[in-house]
Amino acid sequence: MAEKLIELKEITKQFPGVLANDRVSLDIEKGEIHAIIGENGAGKSTLMKILYGLYQPTSGEIYFKGKPVSIKTPLDAIKLGIGMVHQHFMLVPSFTVAENIVLGVEPRKNRFMMDYRKAVSITEELSKTYGLKVDPNAKVESLSVGIQQRIEILKVLNKGADIIILDEPTAVLTPQETEELFKVIRKLVEELGKTVIIITHKLQEVLALSDRVSVMRQGRLVGTLKTKDATEQILAEMMVGREVLFEELNRIEVPREEVLTVKGIKARDNRGLMALKGVSFSLYSGEILGIAGVEGNGQSELVEVLTGLRQAEEGSVMIKGVEATNKEPMEIRNLGVSHIPEDRLATGLSKKATITENMILGYHNREPYATKGIHMNKKPIRERVSRLIKEFDVRTPSQDVTADKLSGGNMQKMVIAREFSFDSSILIVAQPTRGVDIGAIEFIHKEIIKKRNEGAAILLVSADLDEIFRLSDRIITIYEGEITGEFKRREISKKEIGLYMTGKRKGMRQGGVQDEEI
Ligand SMILES: Nc1ncnc2c1ncn2[C@@H]1O[C@H](COP(=O)(O)OP(=O)(O)OP(=O)(O)O)[C@@H](O)[C@H]1O
Numbered sequence: 196m197a198e199k200l201i202e203l204k205e206i207t208k209q210f211p212g213v214l215a216n217d218r219v220s221l222d223i224e225k226g227e228i229h230a231i232i233g234e235n236g237a238g239k240s241t242l243m244k245i246l247y248g249l250y251q252p253t254s255g256e257i258y259f260k261g262k263p264v265s266i267k268t269p270l271d272a273i274k275l276g277i278g279m280v281h282q283h284f285m286l287v288p289s290f291t292v293a294e295n296i297v298l299g300v301e302p303r304k305n306r307f308m309m310d311y312r313k314a315v316s317i318t319e320e321l322s323k324t325y326g327l328k329v330d331p332n333a334k335v336e337s338l339s340v341g342i343q344q345r346i347e348i349l350k351v352l353n354k355g356a357d358i359i360i361l362d363e364p365t366a367v368l369t370p371q372e373t374e375e376l377f378k379v380i381r382k383l384v385e386e387l388g389k390t391v392i393i394i395t396h397k398l399q400e401v402l403a404l405s406d407r408v409s410v411m412r413q414g415r416l417v418g419t420l421k422t423k424d425a426t427e428q429i430l431a432e433m434m435v436g437r438e439v440l441f442e443e444l445n446r447i448e449v450p451r452e453e454v455l456t457v458k459g460i461k462a463r464d465n466r467g468l469m470a471l472k473g474v475s476f477s478l479y480s481g482e483i484l485g486i487a488g489v490e491g492n493g494q495s496e497l498v499e500v501l502t503g504l505r506q507a508e509e510g511s512v513m514i515k516g517v518e519a520t521n522k523e524p525m526e527i528r529n530l531g532v533s534h535i536p537e538d539r540l541a542t543g544l545s546k547k548a549t550i551t552e553n554m555i556l557g558y559h560n561r562e563p564y565a566t567k568g569i570h571m572n573k574k575p576i577r578e579r580v581s582r583l584i585k586e587f588d589v590r591t592p593s594q595d596v597t598a599d600k601l602s603g604g605n606m607q608k609m610v611i612a613r614e615f616s617f618d619s620s621i622l623i624v625a626q627p628t629r630g631v632d633i634g635a636i637e638f639i640h641k642e643i644i645k646k647r648n649e650g651a652a653i654l655l656v657s658a659d660l661d662e663i664f665r666l667s668d669r670i671i672t673i674y675e676g677e678i679t680g681e682f683k684r685r686e687i688s689k690k691e692i693g694l695y696m697t698g699k700r701k702g703m704r705q706g707g708v709q710d711e712e713i
């Protein structure tokens with residue numbers, strides 16, 4: 196029998212109006228990789244925050260190596276060797292890597308001064324021990340999310356963690372970065388004797404990585420099983436309490452009209468490097484155009500240029516025949532463009548505003564929600580928001596709580612519900628299902644197809660190739676700021692697309708032409 200390192204016994208957590216954990220009993224064995232899965236709002240993050248001392252359970256006990264312990268703060272958790280990397284990163288962007296890694300446990304020259312050189316050598320040492328490459332002097336804000344996550348992990352290891360909790364670490368990673376992370380996790384466990392608890396929505400990852408898996412649903416533990424006894428089907432059913440079928444999506448032919456014309460766009464990224472080196476394509480009504488690419492090849496910058504969040508240095512954007520290059524976000528929105536931003540939590544919502552305020556945004560000054568653009572009409576606003584909450588299954592105790600009370604995935608669903616509710620003829624959708632559970636993925640995919648069938652033009656940016664293939668009518672590949680190919684979905688395989696995503700080029704047809712029927 197493996198040693199039980201941690202035993203959670205009958206843990207209950209009651210938030211106002213929400214029973215987030217309902218008598219959850221779970222044990223973690225030494226040296227295992229234990230996956231925790233469940234729908235958005237099932238209580239996964241809450242349970243782990245209790246173990247990490249961020250929340251106190253309403254009732255229940257925690258045993259550590261067979262003895263009851265009280266974990267009142269993260270400091271108590273760290274003393275026991277428990278560390279956590281959160282769902283939303285908590286690094287200081289303007290600090291260097293070394294400064295972030297030693298944050299809270301800074302080596303000091305004296306009472307007032309941190310010993311920066313020491314911080315750098317600590318970072319180098321850690322980096323070597325764990326085989327996680329980082330540049331100690333780089334500013335965090337200039338680094339990719341994959342590297343930022345590596346820093347979060349090093350930070351936890353620097354505090355002496357033996358048990359590492361990772362809350363949805365792969366939600367923001369590319370497939371390549373995910374591979375890297377898994378190698379690191381395996382090394383931590385197999386060579387360095389660590390124990391890892393990982394929360395994820397991706398069942399394939401659970402099967403590929405974990406030794407055991409626990410499934411949560413509506414605050415309860417449905418069960419724990421050995422991964423070798425699990426299949427995607429079994430896990431999906433345990434998660435949602437019913438069979439999850441990814442049916443073929445129904446497409447109908449819709450009249451096509453060019454609604455977005457992008458010509459020769461050049462733009463720089465945040466570091467001032469050329470991120471888009473002359474991108475041209477057209478988008479038509481009634482189609483989903485997927486942009487496939489390894490993250491960091493200009494897709495984010497492209498979306499920002501199209502939505503008015505980034506300046507293009509050259510080239511032009513026409514929206515339904517109207518010149519829209521470098522226009523303000525509000526002007527672009529008024530041309531009928533909706534935008535689901537990739538970083539919804541940073542740019543899509545306000546955490547301190549209520550669900551109602553967040554969800555009426557963009558409509559707040561229109562009839563019937565406002566009279567003369569100023570006076571807010573409570574009743575229609577509440578009715579609209581309550582309908583959206585129901586339709587998109589945003590799990591919240593009420594529409595009056597602030598957005599920070601929602602689980603990560605439910606925050607995402609809130610933004611998606613709002614953007615889909617606009618009557619927009621063009622939707623720019625970035626990573627629509629990142630961080631949402633499989634039931635919600637199915638729902639969001641159906642909504643996207645519905646919009647398409649109603650005649651909307653949809654530009655879909657996704658790092659998830661399965662998603663690109665499932666939804667797109669046409670696919671373009673992007674590599675290092677240039678379009679490397681354009682394909683009808685049915686004329687190319689995933690494997691082949693992968694080649695174009697990494698630099699292979701196709702003789703482009705002129706201006707991204709939409710020739711025969713798809
Ligand atoms: N600080 C809080 N105050 C009030 N309610 C909260 C708070 N944090 C979480 N909740 C509620 O507790 C429930 C469980 O949330 P939790 O964040 O644990 O879900 P999760 O399983 O991690 O979901 P996701 O997959 O979306 O991240 C949700 O209904 C959420 O709205």
Ligand SMILES: [Mg+2]
Binds near residue numbers: 603
């Ligand atoms: Mg969570």
